[in-house]
Amino acid sequence: MTNKTPTNWTGRDDAMVEQAIRRGASRRELLKMLMASGIGAVAGGSLLLRADQAVAAAPVFGGNMKAAGWSSSTADTLDPAKASLSTDYVRCCAFYNRLTFLDEAGQVQMELADSVSSDDAQTWEVKLKSGVLFHDGKTLSADDVVYSLKRHLDEGVGSKVNSIAKQMTEISKVDDLTVKIVLAAANADLPTILALHHFMIIADGTTDFSKPNGTGAFICEVFEPGVKSVAVKNPNYFKAEGPYLDSFEFFAITDNNARVNALLSNDIQLAASVNPRSLRMLDGQSSVKTSVTTSGNYSNLNIRLDMNPGDKAGFIEGMKYLVNREAIQKSVLRGLAEIGNDQPVSAASRYHNPNLKPKDYDPERAKSLFDKAGLLGQSIPVVASDAATSSVDMAMIVQQAGTQIGMKLDVQRVPSDGYWSNYWLKAPIHFGNINPRPTPDILFSLLYASDAPWNESQYKSEKFDKMMVEARGALDEEKRTAIYWDMQEMVANEAGTIIPAYISNVDAISSKLGGLKPNPLGGMMGYAFAEYVWLNA
Template sequence: MSRPQARGRAGTRAHLSAGGSARRRALAIAALSAATLALGACGPPAGAISEWELTPAQPAAVSDVDQITWAVHAEPYSLDYAYAFDYPDNMVLANVCESLLRMKPDLSLEPGLATSFSNPTPTTWVYEIRDGVTFHDGSPLTADDVVASLSRHLDPEVGSFWYSVYQNVDSIEKTGPRQVTVTTRVPDSQFNLAMGNSSGVIESAKTLEEKGKDYGNSTGGVNCTGPFQFSKWTSGESIKLTRYDGYWRKEGRAHSSELDFVFMPDGTARTNALKAGEVDGTWMVPPEAVPILRAGSGGDVFFGTNATVNSLVVSDLKGPFGDLKVRQALAYALDRAGILGAGYGGYGEVTDALTTRSVWQGVPSASVDAAFTGLNGYPRDLEKAKALIKEAGVEGQEVVIATAPISNDFTVTAQATADALNQIGLKATIKTVTPNAYTTLFSDPSAREGVDLFYTSWYLSSPDALEMYGVLRTGEFSNYGGWDDPEFNRVVNQATATMDATQRAALTAKAQKIANEQLPWIPLFAPPTTAYLSDRLTGLSPSINFMYAPWAAALGAR
C-alpha cells in the first residue's frame, strides 16, 4: 500500500503513505536521463546490491530514561484506529493502543488482548478476552468494549479505512462474560489474521461514546491499554506520550517516562537532526541518508524484516497496457537492479513476486519455496521488449507515468520507466503532481484518469500473502487498473475460504503465479525495513511490526 510512499489502500494509506515521506532530493532531469541510460553501471547485478544484512534485535535495556525523541516523516492523519492506515499513524498508535492479537518481529501472531481464539465453525471466530487489563483512565477492559470497538468498522457513519477486513462480517456479539464471537457470512480465513493490526484495536466503549467525532484527533485523543498513554498533540509539530504505570504486561513496561514524536517532513533536516543527536531515532530512513548516517558516530542504521514490495501499478488497462504483451515488454525493458541501486541505494532485492517470503507464515518452508519457484523471470532484454511492442501494434502510442517529489526512488523510477518505454517504441510522458495529489491516486478513480502507471511501496498488514492478492480481485477498491481474471478470482476466493494454512498457501501460490504472468502490477524490488537509533539507547527490534506492536516500550538505556 503507500500513500505518498505509496501504498495506498484508502488513498493515503499509501503504503508510503498517507502523508508521504517528504524526503526530497532534486535531481536535474538531464542528469537523471543520463544516469538512467547507465543504471546497470550504478549497481551490481540483480539481488542485494549494497552492503547490508538483516539486523537482530538489539540487547535489552538495562535501565530507564527520562525521555525519547523520535522523528516522523509526516504528521499522522488520525490516531483513531479506524483511520490509522499509514506509517505515521500506526507507528505512534502502536505504542498507545493494542489489538486482540499481537504481531511479533518475525510477523507471526501471538495473543494480545485476547488470550486465545478459536474457529469452531467455518463462519465463526471466538475470542476469549484477557482479564486484569485496564484502559489509561483506569477502567477495566470488558467484552462490551471489544464489541463496541470492532463494530465501528461496520458503521457507514464511521467510514473505516479497514472496512475490507470486515466485509464478510455478519455480526459481532458478546457470547460470554469475557467472550466475543464474530460471525461471517462466508468462511473467511483473513479476518482473524487481521486482528493483529489496527483493525483489531480495542478502545473503551465509554470513551468512543463520549469523544464522538473528536475521538482520535488532536483534541480528543485516545484512551487505550498500551504501555504509553496519549498526552498532547501539538498540530504541525509533535505528539507527546507518557508511560502508563498501570500497564497489564509487566515485562512490556515502557523504559521511557516520555516519548515525543516530532514531525520532520524534510528528509535533509531529519538526517541532520539524527546526526546532531537532536532526535534519538526514526523509522524509514531515506535510502540516500543511509550511508551518511552509517558513517557517523552517534548511532547506527538497522535493517529489519519487511512485508513490502515496490512496484509499478498498471492503472489503465484500456490503453496500451490492456495488451499483456505491452506489460511484458515493460517488464523486460526495465533495469530493475539499476533502479534499486540508483533510487534506493541498493538496499533490497530485485523480485518477480508481489509478496515477500516473510508474509508466508505458518506453512512449511517447502510450501514457501514452491510459491517462489517457477515464476516467470523478466531479465532485462530490450530486443525481446521491442518485438513484443511490435507484435502488439502499439508503436508510438503515448504512455503517462505519474510521480511526485516524495523521495529519490520516486524520481529515479519514473525516469527509468520513461526511458525504458521510449527505447522500446512507446512515447512516455511523466506527469509530476504534488505529494497530496499523488496520494489521491490511491483513493479517487478520477485522479487516475489519463494515468497509465504509478509507483507504490506496498506493505502487507497481516502475516499472509493472500492479503496482497485479495486486493487484485475484480471490483476490489485497490485493483486500480480494473484487472479482471476469472481464474485468479476463483483461486483467491477459494483460498480465502480455506482455513488450513498449508492448503491456503498452495492456492495463494497459484494466485501469485497468475499475477506474475499477467502483470497487473509490475514488481521491482523488495526493500528491508530501516531504522536509525542513537547510541545512547538499545532495545530496538527492527521489523515492520513497529506498525502494530508497542516497539518503543523496549527502548531504554544501555
C-alpha cells in the same frame, strides 16, 4: 612495570563497570579505574565491551524520545479503522492495543485477549484479559471489542479493512470478558488477522478521534494532523513491564538527507525508512546504527487497467519488460532488496511461489509491444514522489530505458504532502508503497480482490475472488499453498502492478536507543517501537 591481567573476571567486576557506565563515566575514566584495580588494558577493553553490551541490552526507564517518519499529511488520523500510513500506524500502536500481536518471529501472541480459540476455524471464542483500563479509567469489556470489530462492517465508517472484516458474519458478546466471532467460512488465519493495525480496540461508542481513548502504553497529549503528536507514558498500563520512555514525539521529515542529518545532530533518536542512497552519510558514525527488516515491503509502479494507457492491449506487459529490476536492486536500493516478480507475496512468506520468475529486462520486446499498442513516441505521464520509498529513482531508471527505444515517459515528481490522497489510486500511472502484511489473504483482500479498498490497478477477476475464498477456508496446507501459488501467477500476469523488488526497510537510530527489533509487520518494529524501546544515558 607490566599491568596485572586477571584470567578470571568476577561478576562483581562486571557490575562495577556497568554501574560506572550508567553514571556516565567516560571510557578514559573507566580504563583508569580498571588499571587501578590491577586489570590490564587489553583485558579491560574486553570487559568494557561486555559491560557496554550488557548496559545496552538492559531496559532503562525514563527519557523523552523524538522519532521521525517519512510521510504525513493533514489526513493523518487516530481512527484505527481509517489508518493508511505508517504515521497513522505508529500512533495507533502507541495509543491502542489489539487482541493479538505478532512477535519478531511472526508468531501470534496474545495482547488484550487471554485466548483466541476455535474447534473448526469458523466459530471463534475470544477471552479477554480482566482489569485492563482505558485512558479515561473505563474498564475493558466485551462491549468494546464487539463495537470495535463491528465498525469495520459499517460502510459509513470507511474502514480500510472492510473487505477483510466482511468474513465476520457474527460478532457477539457472550459475557463481560468473552466475545464470539463466526466467519462466513473457515479461516485459520483469524488470530493473525486480528493483529493488523486496523483492528485496534476502542471504547464502546467512540466517534470522536481528535484525542484517542485507548488502552495503549501512551496517552496522547498533542495531535496535530500533518504536523506532530506528543505522547506521555500511561501510568495504568496493564502489561507487567513497559513502556520504558516517559514520553515520545513523532512527526515526519520527508527529505531523506534532512531526516538523517536530524539524527546525526541528535535532534531525533530514530530516522525511519532511510533511503539506501543516504546510508553513506552514516559511514563511520559511531553515534548511530541501523536496524534492517526484510519482510515484504515494496514500492510498486501501478498502471490502472481502466484508464489510458493501461487499457491498451500490450502496454502493461511492455512496461514489465522495460523495468530493469537488477539495476533497481543494485543501484537504487544498494543491494538492500530482493528481486520482485510483480506479485505481493515475498520470499519471507511460506506461501511464496519460488517457481514464478520475474520478467526479463528486454527493451526491444517492450518496444514491439508499445508499437502494437500504438503508444510508441507518445508522452506518457508517470507520477512519482518521495512519499513512496525510492520511487523517484525507480522512475528515472525506467524513463532512461524508455528513452533508448523511443518511449517518452514523462516523470512527474510531486510533493510528499498530499500524495496519498491526491495521486495514489487515482493517477493513470503512479507509484505505491505497501507495508508488509503477514498473510497472502490479507494482501489479496486489501489489494487485488474486486472490492479491495486499495485495488491499485483496478484488477477485477471473478475467478481470483473465488480462489481467494477457497484458499481462506482450506485447512489442508498443501491445497492452500497450491491455490496461493496460482493466485500469485494470476496477479503477476494479469494485474497492472509492477513490483520490481521487495525492499529491506532500514531505520537509522541513535546508538543510545535500545530494544528495537525486526518485525514482520514492517520497520520501526512493526510501527510499535514506542512501547518497547528505551534510551541509554
